[in-house]
Every structure is written in structure tokens, then in C-alpha cells.
């Protein structure tokens with residue numbers, strides 16, 4: 001009869017619709033929870049230095065006769081905390097730009113030797129002579145966004161400096177593996193225990209919050225790396241052992257490599 005045809009045809013649709021709907025709802029809930037956590041994290045990360053700033057300002061205002069050495073000390077600490085807030089807001093803006101990029105990549109020819117030289121210069125400035133830098137530049141140029149790659153690679157270099165004790169070696173390597181261009185930063189620093197690796201690129205995820213904050217970390221560096229690489233269809237590989245050091249590798253699609261005449265020869 002008609003009724004039987006109706007039930008055969010409609011019920012499977014109804015079931016699959018309901019399944020789809022509940023999957024959509026749980027996806028929306030997940031996104032909403034992430035958004036709430038993010039706002040709570042940002043608020044907390046800003047409030048911590050702000051509380052310190054307000055405390056020092058109160059002392060300065062209420063104690064005009066404070067001795068000059070203490071005053072200078074307080075002013076320095078105010079400056080440090082303001083810089084910390086500035087770094088956080090800067091990283092938040094960088095991350096939001098990476099996520100909302102309008103023009104699609106490929107983009108421009110990135111002069112890798114020049115970019116690597118700039119990265120080493122920035123790394124040396126941050127290291128303050130405490131680390132040895134080694135460079136191995138064996139590939140050509142890359143098709144992509146120089147700004148995004150500079151901020152991704154720059155974060156890898158600054159992490160290598162910040163998580164490697166004085167005297168450590170930081171190696172920047174640009175080469176190809178099975179035709180795929182690979183940029184890597186290796187250090188022989190404190191390393192990361194395996195259980196942390198899957199969560200490292202999450203915003204504000206840190207192995208040691210104290211060390212991260214003390215060395216100027218915002219907790220957003222690897223989230224920036226992840227999004228910049230995603231925009232280049234590249235993946236991040238992390239190889240690390242506690243106490244032995246870490247290697248962070250950005251593996252790009254072969255199509256992004258521009259082999260220069262001198263390297264091809």
C-alpha cells in the first residue's frame with residue numbers, strides 16, 4: 001500500500017536527518033566551548049600583568065618620597081609588564097590575521113637565504129651571545145607569504161633560544177626530503193616529554209607556565225606556527241626528547257619549492 005512505501009522512504013531520511021542535526025549541534029557546542037575558553041584565557045593572561053601594573057602604580061602614587069633606586073626598580077617592572085601585554089596583543093592580532101587571510105596563497109617568491117639571515121640575526125639578538133647558531137641552507141626559494149613564514153619560523157627560533165640553556169646549539173636547516181622542501185629548527189635544550197606533544201600547538205598550552213612567562217612567552221607561538229603553515233598547506237612535525245632537545249620541522253608541498261639555477265646545476 002501507499003503507507004508502506006511512505007514508511008520505507010521517509011523513515012531512513014528522518015533518522016539520518018536527526019543524526020546529522022545532533023552532529024551539527026555538538027559541533028556548534030564544541031566551537032562555542034572553545035570560544036569561551038579562549039576569551040577566559042585571554043582575559044586571565046591580560047589581567048595578570050595588569051594587576052602587577054596597578055600595584056606598582058599605587059605605590060608610586062602614594063609614596064612620592066620613595067628613594068630613587070626603588071622608584072627606578074618599580075618603573076622597570078612597569079615597563080616589563082607593559083611589554084608583556086604588548087606582546088600578547090601583538091600575537092593575538094597576528095593569529096587573527098592568519099586565520100582570516102582573504103587572498104589565497106601561493107603568493108610571492110620568498111627569498112629563503114635572506115629570510116634565514118634575518119632569522120639568525122633576530123635569534124642572536126634574543127640569545128644575547130648565549131647560544132651558537134648553525135645554518136645549513138641547501139634548498140631554493142619558496143612560494144608563499146614572506147610575512148607569515150617570517151612569523152612562523154621566527155617563533156620556532158625564539159622558542160629554541162628560550163628553551164635552551166646558555167651554551168646550547170641552535171641549527172636552522174633548509175633542505176629537501178623526497179622532493180619536499182623542509183625548514184627545521186633544532187636545539188639541544190630542555191626537550192619536551194612525549195605526552196605534551198599532541199597539545200603543543202593549542203593556544204595557551206604550555207609545559208611549564210612559569211618558564212614560558214619568565215622568558216617572555218605568550219603561549220601563542222606554536223598556534224601562530226600552525227596557522228601560518230596551514231595557510232601554506234604545510235605540516236609541522238615535532239621530534240623531542242626530555243633533556244635532549246627538540247626539532248621542529250615545517251614540511252611544505254613540493255610544488256612550493258622554486259629551485260634556483262645555481263642549486264639545480
Ligand code: ADP
Nearest residue numbers: 159160163206207208212217218219220221222
Ligand atoms: P610559549 O610562549 O609558552 O613558548 P608556544 O606556543 O611557543 O608558547 O609553545 C608552547 C609550549 O611548547 C611552551 O610553553 C614550551 O613548553 C613548549 N616548547 C615550545 N618550543 C620548545 C622547545 N624548542 N623546547 C622545549 N619546549 C618547547
